[in-house]
Amino acid sequence: MATETSVNYDRTKELKQFDDTKTGVKGLVDAGILNIPKIFVRPAEDLAADELNSSQKTIEVPIIDLSNIGESIRRKEIINEVKIASGEWGFFQVINHGIPLSVLDEMIEGIRSFNEQHLELKKEMYSRDSAKKVKFNSNFDLYTSKTADWRDTLQLTFLDSEPDPSQMPPVCRKSTMEYFKHMKRLGEALFELLSEALGLQPDHLNSIGCSKGCSIVTHYYPPCPQPKLTLGVRKHADPGILTVLLQNHMGGLQVLHDGQWFDVHPTRGGLVINVGDLLQVLSNDKFNSVKHRATANHVGPRISVPCFFSGHASLHDKSFGPIKELISEANPPRYKEFLLKEYIAKFLSSSLDNKPPKDYYKM
Numbered sequence: 505m506a507t508e509t510s511v512n513y514d515r516t517k518e519l520k521q522f523d524d525t526k527t528g529v530k531g532l533v534d535a536g537i538l539n540i541p542k543i544f545v546r547p548a549e550d551l552a553a554d555e556l557n558s559s560q561k562t563i564e565v566p567i568i569d570l571s572n573i574g575e576s577i578r579r580k581e582i583i584n585e586v587k588i589a590s591g592e593w594g595f596f597q598v599i600n601h602g603i604p605l606s607v608l609d610e611m612i613e614g615i616r617s618f619n620e621q622h623l624e625l626k627k628e629m630y631s632r633d634s635a636k637k638v639k640f641n642s643n644f645d646l647y648t649s650k651t652a653d654w655r656d657t658l659q660l661t662f663l664d665s666e667p668d669p670s671q672m673p674p675v676c677r678k679s680t681m682e683y684f685k686h687m688k689r690l691g692e693a694l695f696e697l698l699s700e701a702l703g704l705q706p707d708h709l710n711s712i713g714c715s716k717g718c719s720i721v722t723h724y725y726p727p728c729p730q731p732k733l734t735l736g737v738r739k740h741a742d743p744g745i746l747t748v749l750l751q752n753h754m755g756g757l758q759v760l761h762d763g764q765w766f767d768v769h770p771t772r773g774g775l776v777i778n779v780g781d782l783l784q785v786l787s788n789d790k791f792n793s794v795k796h797r798a799t800a801n802h803v804g805p806r807i808s809v810p811c812f813f814s815g816h817a818s819l820h821d822k823s824f825g826p827i828k829e830l831i832s833e834a835n836p837p838r839y840k841e842f843l844l845k846e847y848i849a850k851f852l853s854s855s856l857d858n859k860p861p862k863d864y865y866k867m
């Protein structure tokens with residue numbers, strides 16, 4: 505891929521050439537490139553800002569141990585930890601959550617196998633068709649973002665149905681089906697804790713459909729020859745309700761806290777949980793959806809598997825806004841009511857660079 509002078513540089517052409525290969529970022533790495541194509545290079549001002557915002561502090565994103573959650577005293581402590589972490593960081597890790605290590609390891613290995621299988625098999629799944637529930641591509645917002653990110657993604661969306669094994673890529677079918685089963689269970693348990701952390705009945709968030717629809721989005725970040733010039737995922741907040749993220753041991757996820765970037769160190773067997781924009785809305789800003797990003801790295805691959813809980817498809821025609829029980833004269837609503845389907849359309853037609861859709865409904 506040519507790097508030309510900025511005078512005659514045709515970005516759209518370069519994006520299209522990259523997209524047409526259907527082999528993503530891994531295809532570039534396999535071809536042995538030493539300089540990353542210009543479409544991936546971040547603007548100079550963004551690179552300079554990074555120097556200022558890297559944290560030297562040693563505090564860590566909270567880790568919450570879910571063992572003995574059935575004991576009432578411990579459960580109360582856990583709910584309090586969830587409340588503090590969701591308000592102050594918007595992020596926490598959970599350990600001893602009950603999902604066997606083998607299920608997590610097999611999920612990561614399945615995604616590695618998908619990305620490292622024969623190119624022709626992967627190419628068959630390469631698509632930008634929004635109607636497709638299972639598809640592979642690089643950068644969902646490739647044509648609308650300022651800079652492309654250094655990652656490839658296999659997306660599996662189940663907002664209105666149980667996953668259909670026949671739609672799954674054979675190489676990761678078994679591991680994904682098993683992982684999905686556990687995500688559903690953990691999602692329900694987390695939404696109980698979050699409901700109680702908001703002072704609501706334990707089943708509140710589950711009863712409005714929060715744990716019912718999810719997308720498993722699997723990212724593969726190949727090693728990058730110039731990692732300082734690009735990112736794995738640009739700074740963004742997640743648009744859904746809640747994200748549960750599995751990552752391999754490579755590291756790279758960073759969270760913005762007090763204006764500085766903090767690494768979320770991979771914890772063996774741990775899962776990273778973060779509040780999404782829609783949960784911030786539901787909680788009327790009691791919980792925070794916090795900006796995060798993933799760096800590109802010299803070594804790789806880094807693999808991550810966010811599971812985005814975004815509500816069941818049946819919610820999409822209904823009005824969405826702060827939970828009534830959390831509103832009072834002293835705590836007026838911070839957001840107008842809106843239709844989820846409008847919100848989702850705004851997100852899908854936009855890019856991670858743009859104003860998050862929730863900000864359109866701020867009072």
Ligand SMILES: O=C(O)CCC(=O)C(=O)O
Binds near residue numbers: 737796798809
């Ligand atoms: O790979 C990661 O650690 C982060 C991915 C992410 O933030 C996302 O997909 O929204």
Ligand SMILES: [Fe+2]
Binds near residue numbers: 740741742796
């Ligand atoms: Fe994210």
